Amino acid sequence: MKFASIGIACFALAFVPAFADENGEAEDWVQRVYLEYVKGDMHDEYREVVGDWNECITEADDSMEWWVFRAETGNMNRYAFVLGNQRWSEFDSETPELDACYEQFKDRYHAAVDKVYASFDIYMDEHSYHVDDDKDRKIAWVTTFELEDSRAFLENVKKYAEAAREKDWHEPFYFYSSVGGEHHSGIYVVSPAASFSEFDGDNGFWQMLEEHFGEEEFKRMREIDRAAIADYYADVWVRVDELSHMTE
DSSP, X not given: OOOOOSSOOOOOOSOOOOOBOTTSOBOOOXXXXXXXEEOTTOHHHHHHHHHHHHHHHHHHOTTOOEEEEEESSSOTTEEEXXXXXXXXXXXXXXXXXXXXXXXXXXXXXXXXXEEEEEEEEEEEEEEEEOOTXXXXXXXXXXXXXXXXXXXHHHHHHHHHHHHHHHHTOXXXXXXXXXXXXXXXXXXXXXXXXXXXXXXXXXXXXXXXXXXXXXXXXXXXXXHXXXXXXXXXXXXXXXXXXXXXXXXX
């Protein structure tokens, strides 16, 4: 499946439910993402300091979740540190214990890291499709697009997600709207997999959609997609479990 964003290199893989508030309105669920470029000869030092830092964070707040991914394509010195699902209001909270962890390890961290880009990534529930075993899928195919018409593109994506839910499709995909990052704000999609073998062959997604919408209507929708997309590219990332912290 090849959907995605407007030039963003960070991403998130965790499923983020769009819980309703007291008024029945869905609230945004946001993830904090740090794209880190490690100095070429300091991967061991980076992993060591992140592991020590993680222990400090866990002692301060064991309920927090985060995931660390390493790039398997493009610049191999990239890691993505993804801090779990939060509402916007939670970013207003003061965190002295976590700040103390940063102060303790910041010198070692910055000695190993060349540069860091940060973003807030908002989960797009209506444009995504969830399956229950997503935490077992540690490989992330992340597709990004430059879009000429994001409105038309996302209208179709929403319809594709509705079709996947109706057909009980077996492969998940998660869309996010990103603020900030390496380049600029955008939209991207994560297609997770448990192993590289899942990328072999055609998974039948487009055929399922054609059968759902009918040949003529689906052809019209794909023409809209092609007109809306200026360019796209993909990256593959693998979760580093020893640096991640996932709650049950």
